[in-house]
Amino acid sequence: MxxxxxxxxxxxxxxxxxxxxxxxxxxxxxxxxxxxxxxxxxxxxxxxxxxxxxxxxxxxxxxxxxxxxxxxxxxxxxxxxxxxxxxxxxxxxxxxxxxxxxxxxxxxxxxxxxxxxxxxxxxxxxxxxxxxxxxxxxxxxxxxxxxAEPLGCCMNAHTRLGIGLQDTVAVLGAGPIGMMHAVLARLQGAQQVFVLDVNEARLEKARGFDIDAAIAVRPDRGHHEELRSLTDGEGPSVVIVANSAAPAQNDALEIVAKAGRVNFFAGLPKSAPEVPLNVNHIHYKEIEVSGSYSEKKSDFQAAYALLHSGRxxxxxxxxxxxxxxxxxxxxxxxxxxxxxxxxxxxxx
CATH class of the missing domain: 3.90.180.10 (Medium-chain alcohol dehydrogenases, catalytic domain)
Structure with a gap:
């Protein structure tokens, strides 16, 4: 064969x-x-x-x-x-x-x-x-x-985040994993769902999904202000890092609202796994930071059921x-x- x-x-x-x-x-x-x-x-x-x-x-x-x-x-x-x-x-x-x-x-x-x-x-x-x-x-x-397999990995992160009706969610990365996170956030009832990326081709595809805005990440950090303007000046309550660019991790800590949750879904390259973080954001804003890796069998079963549902x-x-x-x-x-x-x- x-x-x-x-x-x-x-x-x-x-x-x-x-x-x-x-x-x-x-x-x-x-x-x-x-x-x-x-x-x-x-x-x-x-x-x-x-x-x-x-x-x-x-x-x-x-x-x-x-x-x-x-x-x-x-x-x-x-x-x-x-x-x-x-x-x-x-x-x-x-x-x-x-x-x-x-x-x-x-x-x-x-x-x-x-x-x-x-x-x-x-x-x-x-x-x-x-x-x-x-x-x-x-x-x-x-x-x-x-x-089912990649969707189950995303389910693992969402189990940890507990997204609900009160949340606004920003996903950093508009690739397939980022869009899975955005879809799950919407299905879990999030008030607003935003997707951010540097790649306009990905953002254009993202606009075809049920999200509130696809936002370009800009060197002048204008995307920070755009997110605040869309969330009553507070920033999103949940940020999911769904790309392997080191600056995105600091971005997540900066843009998340006070008492927010951040999930580092994507790992960094093993050749360069360290990045300076402003941990004062975690301290003064009381941010909960989590990581997620692979999936549990229960996550896979949840993805399997969701795909069968047609939703x-x-x-x-x-x-x-x-x-x-x-x-x-x-x-x-x-x-x-x-x-x-x-x-x-x-x-x-």
Whole structure:
């Protein structure tokens, strides 16, 4: 079969590899669709020390069960499924707390196990036993259901933030993750939702969503004044940092209202993870600052349910589809802002 195999920085050739062979307890999926994640782009451009080449990437997928060697599996041949892609290999304090995304005993599809940029993908026995496969029970397309994984990561942040009817929300970053955050904030009843970015192409796409304003980030900090003018001079009560530009973290602390909440959803590059912060904003404005990383199984289940409900505008999120042999075209589309989500169709 043909698969997109990561060999190192800017090396993702589509090459012929053997089809997966099942061991006891495993499940074989035929992949319908797999979206390209921002982490796939980052790995392609800069590498990732957690990924040992050669590795088939792809962890945002939907597929069909075509074979199983797991008699006790909760899915059967013919089922269309999505997957919570974290696999546990033991328990620790974090799994006991229900925060398995922080566990020391976790591996992940596409990082430690071959992923879904291929027509076929093998699900490890431990993942099958842990009930990580969820049947798709509605008529929603496989492309749209492949958004469950990134949407679950956003759910993790929103669980921590507790956005409600009294909130005004600013999302720093109008990429696909930023727009997922904006949609979730609106669905949770936020009074106002704003999206900010430096890229006009992304802002133009953002204006097609149910938000109150798409605001350009300017060097003269005019976006600060624009936000204040739209929020009775106070600033937003919640700010979500959904981009990896270091200045955005200070921006968030400056623009958030007193007694506000800030979530650092996006990490910084591992080569430059430190940034000077004016922590007096946290002190004098009594800001609550949180981080969020990956997703808990409960977050994935919430995303799965939301997609099934039809309330999430998945059609606006996926702007491009490509066959597997054109996967490298996805990266400049994402970097330029021309695309939000790019979905790869491995069998086309």
């Amino acid at each position: 043909n698969a997109a195999v990561y060999l190192g920085k800017e090396q993702l050739p589509v090459r012929n590899v053997p089809e997966p062979v099942l061991n006891a307890g495993e499940v074989l999926l035929e992949i319908d669709a797999c979206c390209v994640c921002g982490t796939d782009l980052r790995t392609y451009r800069h590498g990732d020390k957690k990924i040992i080449p050669p590795r088939i990437l792809g962890h945002e997928f939907c597929g069909r069960v075509v074979e199983t060697s797991a008699p006790g599996a909760k899915v059967k041949v013919g089922d269309r499924v999505v997957m919570y892609v974290v696999v546990f290999h033991g328990k620790d304090r974090y799994t006991e707390m229900g925060r398995g995304n922080l566990s020391h005993h976790r591996t992940t599809m596409s990082y430690h196990h071959d992923g879904a940029f291929a027509p076929l993908m093998k699900v490890p026995a431990a993942a099958v036993e842990q009930g990580t496969l969820f049947p798709v029970t509605s008529e929603i397309s496989s492309e749209h259901m492949s958004l 999430f505008p998945a059609d606006k999120m996926i702007t491009h589809t490509l066959p597997l042999d054109r996967i490298e075209e996805a990266f400049p589309l994402m970097e330029s802002g021309e695309a939000l989500k790019v979905c790869i169709l491995p069998r086309s």
